[in-house]
Amino acid sequence: MRFSLNQWTTRHWPMPDLAEGCAVAGVTGVGLWREPVAEYGLARTAKLMRDHGLTVTSLCRGGFFQQPDALDENRRAIEEAAELGTPVLCLVSGGLPEGSRDIDGARTRVADVLAEIAPYAGEHGVQLALEPLHPMYASDRCVVSTLGQALDMAAPFPSSQVGVMIDTYHLWWDPDVWDGITRAGAVGRLALFQVADWVTPLPEGVLTGRGMLGDGCVELRRFRDAVDAAGYTGPIEVEIFNEALWAMPGPEALALALSRYNEHVA
Numbered sequence: 168m169r170f171s172l173n174q175w176t177t178r179h180w181p182m183p184d185l186a187e188g189c190a191v192a193g194v195t196g197v198g199l200w201r202e203p204v205a206e207y208g209l210a211r212t213a214k215l216m217r218d219h220g221l222t223v224t225s226l227c228r229g230g231f232f233q234q235p236d237a238l239d240e241n242r243r244a245i246e247e248a249a250e251l252g253t254p255v256l257c258l259v260s261g262g263l264p265e266g267s268r269d270i271d272g273a274r275t276r277v278a279d280v281l282a283e284i285a286p287y288a289g290e291h292g293v294q295l296a297l298e299p300l301h302p303m304y305a306s307d308r309c310v311v312s313t314l315g316q317a318l319d320m321a322a323p324f325p326s327s328q329v330g331v332m333i334d335t336y337h338l339w340w341d342p343d344v345w346d347g348i349t350r351a352g353a354v355g356r357l358a359l360f361q362v363a364d365w366v367t368p369l370p371e372g373v374l375t376g377r378g379m380l381g382d383g384c385v386e387l388r389r390f391r392d393a394v395d396a397a398g399y400t401g402p403i404e405v406e407i408f409n410e411a412l413w414a415m416p417g418p419e420a421l422a423l424a425l426s427r428y429n430e431h432v433a
Contacts, residue, residue, distance in 0.1 A: 192422070
């Protein structure tokens, strides 16, 4: 099974219940987030996943390189990913520093911090997955907006240290995304594939406006075919930030996500 449940899709599902629920449903992969892992305990989480036969397909997240403590925080995130046994640490680059309008300077900062942490990731057997986010997040969350930008930033580093993420919610609009996926595959940088849909109009608070698979306008299976053709054989994480989904009981939300995945992605 390539389906993996990203923990934020069932955000309020307690960690032990999530592990048991996935095991019962036959799901073998989960993408975890640092905050609930820290709350439950890092070593305790790693054991819980092992005991339920679950592979941690990614840890979210590092990045936010505009923060003064970015170097230390990202080193900690790398160490956490290694202890959880996941090969991928998701990186959201961060936006503009407070009071700044210098987006070029913010992107330079991303490159500078990557140069510091990429070797450290390599030493720990973790690949940094640089995630481009939709341009509407450039000011506060991510100055890396296209797959081409992400690939250019990853290029100076070995592919084992820095790769890229394909997230359908963030990249569906990009006319160059198909060539970018081919390029990423050719140089071994396809680190992770995540799926969510884009619905219109976006709800208030665009951060939680991701649509359930099949409810929006994204060519989900076209993305799946493209990453497969580029040589990606890894997990496919369903990552949906949505208040209505979060209000559902965990088992129901998982069942819905798995059903829609099978219908629109697999």
